[in-house]
Amino acid sequence: MPYDPSAFPAFAVTVDLVVLTVRRHALCALAVRRGEPPFKGRWALPGGFVRADEDLTAAAARELAEETGLHAHDPALPVPPNAAHLEQLATYGDPKRDPRMRVVSVAHLALAPDLPAPRPGGDAHSVRWAPVESLLDQEGAFSRDADLAAPLAFDHARILADGVERARSKIEYSSLATAFCPQEFTVGELRRVYEAVWGVALDPRNFHRKVTGTPGFLVPTGGTTTRQGGRPAQLFRAGGATLLNPPMLRPEV
Amino acid sequence: MPYDPSAFPAFAVTVDLVVLTVRRHALCALAVRRGEPPFKGRWALPGGFVRADEDLTAAAARELAEETGLHAHDPALPVPPNAAHLEQLATYGDPKRDPRMRVVSVAHLALAPDLPAPRPGGDAHSVRWAPVESLLDQEGAFSRDADLAAPLAFDHARILADGVERARSKIEYSSLATAFCPQEFTVGELRRVYEAVWGVALDPRNFHRKVTGTPGFLVPTGGTTTRQGGRPAQLFRAGGATLLNPPMLRPEV
């Protein structure tokens, strides 16, 4: 029996990206300003339509490269210089989430090191890193950043919150926190990533003991650096381990 | 500017269900036999098209009820008798995953207690519970169950594997294992759930100490039962806690 296209409703499918990084001790997300209605002028997550013959992951990787110049990280290859971790987050399909039509959005989560270029390349429209608490602050009027006074477009606040929560929990039991660091980094830099993502202060001595004692988490490169001031610190690369057992413990309260 | 429907490709959107239960000490999944090509006669996961004005979760709950009579569990309400846990799993959108057309499937994971009716109601087509290792066994010919000789249709083996892995990890740090139990259950029954899902043997004494010592996990109902033989066991209900801290530990190896 031939396929009957009228037998099911047609949907538009998009990918939206939660791109996170750590800048100046704060967890930040990539936001773009909408140039078209609806929500014209409001900030939103980057994203776009999935093409007719494109896999979902490929669409997310394409959007990520367009907005940031970052390439999705293929776990099989050694980490290239401009690599970001990319994974599917969740799918949002409320019938009313886009007032124009029925859109199902497959959200993806990307974790990137702090980019040397604060203004990512790509289209001419406005793109910026913004601290997630500013973007999620419901009392937008009280946000320190007046430019972010309005909440995110569509259901993007919800998507961003889900992405942040995923990142917060995933660095507990995986080595993903290294995705926020450059290729070589110090224990202190890694600790500041945890502190920024979790929003807590961690004991430097216990943290050092824990991460250096977890097999496969960190590999010393031999070099040292003093870029943080103070005593020079050893440099490390991310080791092969992806799952941490026992996990890092997020402090209560 | 009005919306232009030709500006993006049209997709079909479906929900597929990984419905898991524990029967006779084995983790089992719900499978339906396909009556139409492609993959006619092969086993597949239950699922169907999302309707034009239907939320993704609602579509998954509707399919679940049609196939099993189970209702999705609203966390705000007390657990009704025929309730199952339902959550979104992941979305699968390979352009070639359905040979007929471009289909994006939003897979959901449902965890249900062992149903009194071994043959779930619903449509007249063939439905059964099958041990997940039979369904996932690549060497289908060696499967003990000759009826399951062929692999699952479409990419459903991958979806099922992802769902099983999600369930295995989620019972570590959440109280979701109780979703596999009836409303009242014993510590031993809960332990057999963990043993079936993880495929390991657990020490009854340490397990008992752990689950009864975790605040909010179990609430004694006062009753006892002897349905397992041996000394009567206390009956419990699931407590209010959803996240277990510290988590249950899955044995290595």
Added chain:
DNA sequence: GATCATAGTCGTCTGCCTGACGATAATCAG
């Protein structure tokens, strides 16, 4: 009714991990 098999429940002990925190080391700014 005595015995056995089965399952549940309570304790003990030891080792490991964590959190708290003291102490020392190596750099830079004045």
Added chain:
DNA sequence: CTGATTATCGTCAGGCAGACGACTATGATC
């Protein structure tokens, strides 16, 4: 040289998990 800063090592006590002994309460079997 002194102080500030960061990194790193060490110590100690408390808690939790794994291994496992012991006892309890039922049904089945003789």
